[in-house]
Amino acid sequence: MAESYLPPVSREGHVSLTQQIFQGLRSAILNGTLQERARLSSWQDLSAQLGVSRGTVKRAYDLLKDENLVETKGSGGTRVAAILPIGAPPQAAKESGPEGLFYDFETGPQYFQLGVPAQDQFPGKAWHAAWRRAISAEATRPQIYPDPRGLSSLRREVAGYLATARGVRCLTNQIFITSGFAGALGVVLNVMNLNGKKAFVEEPGFPRTRHALEQAGLETIPAAVDGEGIRLPITGLHPGVELTVVTPGQQAPLGMTLSQGRRQELLKWADDSDAWIIEDDYAGELQLSGHASPALAADDTSGRVFHIGSFSKTLNPGLRLGFLVVPRALTERFAVFVGHLAPAGSVVAQQAVQNFMTGGHFFRHLRQMKALYADRKIMLVDALRRELHPAIRCDFEGALSVRLFLPPGTDDVAIAGVARTHDLGVLPLSSWYQRKDSPRGLLLGIANVRRRDVASRCKTLSRVLSL
Ligand SMILES: Cc1ncc(COP(=O)(O)O)c(C=O)c1O
Known part of the structure; x- marks a missing residue:
């Protein structure tokens, strides 16, 4: 029996009907909605259901064939390929990197995330x-x-x-x-x-x-x-x-x-x-x-x-x-x-x-970012001094980060993990050391600190630290 999956199409916008049908079916195949060997509606049926010309659907099917996503065998009609090409995952899975090495690739940046530029001041x-x-x-x-x-x-x-x-x-x-x-x-x-x-x-x-x-x-x-x-x-x-x-x-x-x-x-x-x-x-x-x-x-x-x-x-x-x-x-x-x-x-x-x-934009941008980051660092250090327990030593010399030092033996990896669930992208200092008895602490990126929310983010961090 033919699958009754109907790709969404719209007559508004600039994308051709052929492209919309192709893209809709392609996504359905790649994310597993249409499984391997599933039969697609004939292009005559699909054109009637969608109210588009047969030629439009046929062209979309040809594009799927070009990508080896479907195959046509005589009276068997058009089916999803038995073996999908490499790179076509059977299920849409969210990609993530090796544990602890990278941030989430698809969202962010998180507040305090290190190593990314300011997101709001790009020319x-x-x-x-x-x-x-x-x-x-x-x-x-x-x-x-x-x-x-x-x-x-x-x-x-x-x-x-x-x-x-x-x-x-x-x-x-x-x-x-x-x-x-x-x-x-x-x-x-x-x-x-x-x-x-x-x-x-x-x-x-x-x-x-x-x-x-x-x-x-x-x-x-x-x-x-x-x-x-x-x-x-x-x-x-x-x-x-x-x-x-x-x-x-x-x-x-x-x-x-x-x-x-x-x-x-x-x-x-x-x-x-x-x-x-x-x-x-x-x-x-x-x-x-x-x-x-x-x-x-x-x-x-x-x-x-x-x-x-x-x-x-x-x-x-x-x-x-x-x-x-x-x-x-x-x-x-x-x-x-x-x-x-x-x-x-x-x-x-x-x-x-x-x-x-x-x-000349690169040099101008660098000059502006230097001034911006210097301001943001001062803003962050002020907020940390107000919100954090005074026993937490804060080092902010040089660098595009602020370092917080925690008592020896503190599990800074676990603390950073909890902070991330509060959308705070702090990094554990101990991961930057090879030796086991390393100092413990957190690294806070300054690039995306903003006046409007720095105090509330530091308050959240302070709560995480006192858990
Ligand atoms: C110390 C250091 N070196 C290099 C990089 C940049 O690496 P890449 O150019 O591969 O993005 C970073 C970025 O976080 C870094 O912190």
């Missing part, structure tokens, strides 16, 4: 214009392979940004457009054959970096962070370390800038040990007080530093765009690898970002 008009121009250029672009290193026009803009804002002087061919910091990290580990080797990582440090290195088979050795930033352990105790990953501009998550003395120590260590440094410049120019100090790569005279920047904090993490600057002697090696295994992504997104930068 939407200039951003739209940049995308409109990119899309119309794309529509007339020849259908050829683009440069796998990234659009040269975007790489030139990035070179300009690096020289002006980060003190890094490099040639365009040292720059590679990547899928954010994470993509660039993967490229460096592969090209430099670092899989299976040992690396110093900051303690505390960005958990995703540690997990990424472990995933690539590296042994991660924690290097403590103090008021001057990373302090390498006595290296004689750890022979054979070939890499240090560091956040010199704004230590993640504690916020201090690597001191001049430590920068020199780190560079000397790399030079003496024939080792490499990955500089994670995730926050780039977003230094909230005064000028951002130059990137570590600016002082690298021996070609030991891989500098990685990301548009995740400055524009939108959904772009999945970042950039990698490699030492001059390694440009060829990286170009070959990237060409084969990690070509830069969507040309349209790259073009839109380049348009935005060329129009």
Whole structure:
């Protein structure tokens, strides 16, 4: 018997009837409403039921056939394919990431969520214009392979940004457009054959970096962070370390800038040990007080530093765009690898970002965000001081976060879990440490704190902490 599922159609709006029927049936198949081998109404029946022409329904069925979602076999009529193509889930399931690593992908951001830009102060008009121009250029672009290193026009803009804002002087061919910091990290580990080797990582440090290195088979050795930033352990105790990953501009998550003395120590260590440094410049120019100090790569005279920047904090993490600057002697090696295994992504997104930068909007936006985030941080610290128990120590120096320190042994992971059920996206500090007896606390992002609700959110957090 034929299934009597009727796709919804409307004569208002711009979507053609064929497309509406196709989309309706397609969703019904993908979400399991129409199961494998289910028979669809004949296109003659369906056209009568929907009051549309037979040709309209036939075209919709042809589109389903093109996607291998249905098959037609003689008198058997049209049926949902017996084996749905890969990627077609039998049931619509809500996607979520590995536990504890990511936030919810489909909603949010939650209040206090770390690592996302302000949602309410984005220069939407200039951003739209940049995308409109990119899309119309794309529509007339020849259908050829683009440069796998990234659009040269975007790489030139990035070179300009690096020289002006980060003190890094490099040639365009040292720059590679990547899928954010994470993509660039993967490229460096592969090209430099670092899989299976040992690396110093900051303690505390960005958990995703540690997990990424472990995933690539590296042994991660924690290097403590103090008021001057990373302090390498006595290296004689750890022979054979070939890499240090560091956040010199704004230590993640504690916020201090690597001191001049430590920068020199780190560079000397790399030079003496024939080792490499990955500089994670995730926050780039977003230094909230005064000028951002130059990137570590600016002082690298021996070609030991891989500098990685990301548009995740400055524009939108959904772009999945970042950039990698490699030492001059390694440009060829990286170009070959990237060409084969990690070509830069969507040309349209790259073009839109380049348009935005060329129009001067990127620098203006950064300047405005620095002022906004500095204000929001003060607002948050004031509210926390009013609402939280005075015994809770609050650290807000540097960084795009505020840190709350809780008594030793507190289960900050459980507290963060409870906070999330109250729509507060705080992160547990202990997850940023490798050692078990780590300090306990919470990290609060400042980007989306607003005057109208900061007090009530801090009150909720205070209730969660006293549970
Ligand atoms: C320390 C650190 N590095 C890098 C990133 C950005 O990673 P990606 O560019 O892959 O989005 C983040 C974002 O949260 C971060 O906190």
